[in-house]
Amino acid sequence: MRARSAGFCFGVRRALELAEKALKVHGTVCSLGELIHNPGVVNVLRERGVAVIDDLGESRGRPVLIRSHGVAPEVFATAREQGLEIIDATCPFVKRVQEKAADLVRQGYRVVVIGSGEHPEVRGILGWTGYQALVVSDLTTIERLPPCQKLGVLSQTTQDRERFYAVVRELIGKAREVRIYDTICQASLARQQEAIAIASRVSLMVVIGGKNSANTCKLAELCRRHVSTVHIENAAELEPDLFRCIDAVGVTAGASTPDWIIEEVIGGMCMFDEDQETAQVSSQQVPEVPQEVVPQNEAVRKRLLSPQLRWRSRSPQHCRKPSPHRSRNWPEPRSPGRMVRSRHRRSLDKKR
Numbered sequence: 001m002r003a004r005s006a007g008f009c010f011g012v013r014r015a016l017e018l019a020e021k022a023l024k025v026h027g028t029v030c031s032l033g034e035l036i037h038n039p040g041v042v043n044v045l046r047e048r049g050v051a052v053i054d055d056l057g058e059s060r061g062r063p064v065l066i067r068s069h070g071v072a073p074e075v076f077a078t079a080r081e082q083g084l085e086i087i088d089a090t091c092p093f094v095k096r097v098q099e100k101a102a103d104l105v106r107q108g109y110r111v112v113v114i115g116s117g118e119h120p121e122v123r124g125i126l127g128w129t130g131y132q133a134l135v136v137s138d139l140t141t142i143e144r145l146p147p148c149q150k151l152g153v154l155s156q157t158t159q160d161r162e163r164f165y166a167v168v169r170e171l172i173g174k175a176r177e178v179r180i181y182d183t184i185c186q187a188s189l190a191r192q193q194e195a196i197a198i199a200s201r202v203s204l205m206v207v208i209g210g211k212n213s214a215n216t217c218k219l220a221e222l223c224r225r226h227v228s229t230v231h232i233e234n235a236a237e238l239e240p241d242l243f244r245c246i247d248a249v250g251v252t253a254g255a256s257t258p259d260w261i262i263e264e265v266i267g268g269m270c271m272f273d274e275d276q277e278t279a280q281v282s283s284q285q286v287p288e289v290p291q292e293v294v295p296q297n298e299a300v301r302k303r304l305l306s307p308q309l310r311w312r313s314r315s316p317q318h319c320r321k322p323s324p325h326r327s328r329n330w331p332e333p334r335s336p337g338r339m340v341r342s343r344h345r346r347s348l349d350k351k352r
C-alpha cells in the first residue's frame, strides 16, 4: 500500500519552484543550508547550480535562498547589510509560527516551543523570540521551566500530535494563563495519520526519505509503534531479506522525498516479488485522508487538491504519469515504479 500523501509537501514544492525560477534568472544561486533534507535532491540541485553554504559570507555576491525551514530575523538584517539578494522560500506555515512567536513575546508571554532544539526550523523560531523561548523536546525539559504568569505554547510544524498534547498537559498549571497554538502543519498531520492507518494493516512499513529529515524520522517513529519499520533514503538501501515472509508492505515518504525516489523504491520492491518470491506489494488503495486533515485555508486546500498534485492518489497506473517535476528535468527513476500484484494474490485470483 502506498500512502497517497507520500512525497513533496506544499512548502517543499514551493521552495523548489523558487529555486528553479532563481536559476533561470541568475544561472547560479546559494542556499543557506541544504534546501531540503534529501541528499538525492540536494545533489541534483547542486549539479544545476544551487550551491549549499553555511554562512552568508560564503555567498560571494550570489543570491541566497532561504529554505522552507526559515531563519532568524538577524539573517535577513545581515543579508541587507551585505547587499545580498534574498529569495525567501520560508514555508508560509513556518512563517505563521515565527510571527506568532514574536507576537507572544511582544505581549509578555514566556514562549515554549515543542520540538527539537537542533532543528533549523526551531532555531529560526527561537530567533524570532529574541532567543528567549524554551524548547521542550520531552517531558523532562519542562522541569526547567520556572512558574510564570503568562505562557505561550507553539509547536515545530512536524511534531506528532500525541507528543504535543502530552507536553501541553504538563504545561497547564505552570502559569496563571496558558495560550496554546497547535502549529503542526496539516501536511505533516495528513502524512502521519495516513502512515499510522497503513502501518496498522501491513506486516512491514518502508519509510522513504532523508535520515536528516525531521518529518520523515517522525513518520518512521510513528510507524514503529505499530509495525516493524525500515527507514531508507533510496532503492539502493533495499535488502531482499527484509521482505522474506512478509505478506503486505506499506510505503510512505517524508515531505522532502521526490516521486522519482519513491517510484524507484517501489520498483525495487516489485523486483523482489518477481525474482525471489519474497515481497508482496499490494495495489490496494488506502482509504481517503479524513477531511479534517485537509487544510481549511481555501488557497492551500486548492493547491493541495489541484489535479496537478492529485494524480499520485489515484490508481496505480497513474503512478507512471509524468510528474510536474519530471517535466522540469527531474531525473527519471532508474527502474520503472510498477505496482504489480503479488504471486499470492495472483494465485488467489486463479482459484476464484
Ligand code: SF4
Residues within 6 Å of the ligand: 009, 010, 011, 012, 068, 091, 092, 093, 094, 157, 158, 185, 186, 187, 188, 215, 255
Ligand atoms: S512540512 Fe508543512 S511546514 Fe514544513 S515545509 Fe511542508 S508544508 Fe511547510
